[in-house]
Amino acid sequence: MRHFTSINDLGDVQAAVKEALEIKKNRYAFQELGKNRTALLIFFNNSLRTRLSTQKAAMNLGMNVIVLDVNQGAWKLETERGVIMDGDKSEHLLEAIPVMGCYCDMIGVRSFARFENKEDDYNEKILNQFIKYSGRPVFSMEAATRHPLQSFADLITIEEYKKTARPKVVMTWAPHPKALPQAVPNSFAETMNATDYEFVIAQPHGYELDEKFVGRAKVEYDQRKALEGADFVYAKNWSAYKDPNYGKVICKDMDWTVDTEKMALTNNAYFMHCLPVRRNMIVSDDVIESPQSIVIPEAANREISAQCVLKRILEGLNGDAQPVSTGYWH
């Protein structure tokens, strides 16, 4: 595998889950594979789980890891071409990216949707510049439209906990005070669509996701109806995708919070969330602390999903030394 920007880059997802579960049994079995290889992790946005789990995954594989928080300690980066750089941004991404590529064998990038320009977000403008100009394999640590390391971990977790071959999985919108990207729900939907599970998306009107991610999902506007008989409840907030409200909060209806009354409608479902979660907005204290809450094992599987992805990228590297990118000028 060269780049990882979507769950589809893994090919057969069930084979990928099988591989991940083998890795989980012995996570130090591939220490030689990453020897003298360096992963550079670039964060344009905050992170707890992705930062720690990806570093741990790389270390499990015997790799060296460098972490850079672009907005804390590096030069502020200009991302638009043609800008007269007389403001507070000292360096252009078009120089910074190939330079970063000089110091590593692969690059992980976290760069959220900015909600300034929907086309730029949905064309993954930042992530694709890393792919184009770094000369290195690039993996997404949550980009503008997808968070595939998260959705792969979610799938591993469902496969570990499911009690029937084809569980009913309900992804439900829930309220949040701020405008959040659609990356997590997009990726979760994309991943569920790669399985044969029964998959339902529950959301208020106006929160429809891009159809290419919704796929074969059944869309419900009545959350209680959607939750009936669910085996897994995946709660998440997202902002509006559809124009003219792209990136906006159009509803904060607290009747969509997942609480014990809602969970009672399910088939004793497991509760999932990617974290961080706003308690008593997205989910009640009682539900997240209940025995049916699997948010911690779900987060723990982020190490396993990252390790499986990094292992596949390492296996795709050729030879000992990777040529340095000549950058944009050739």
Ligand code: CP
């Ligand atoms: N779920 C997730 O990606 O967590 P972080 O934002 O803390 O990395």
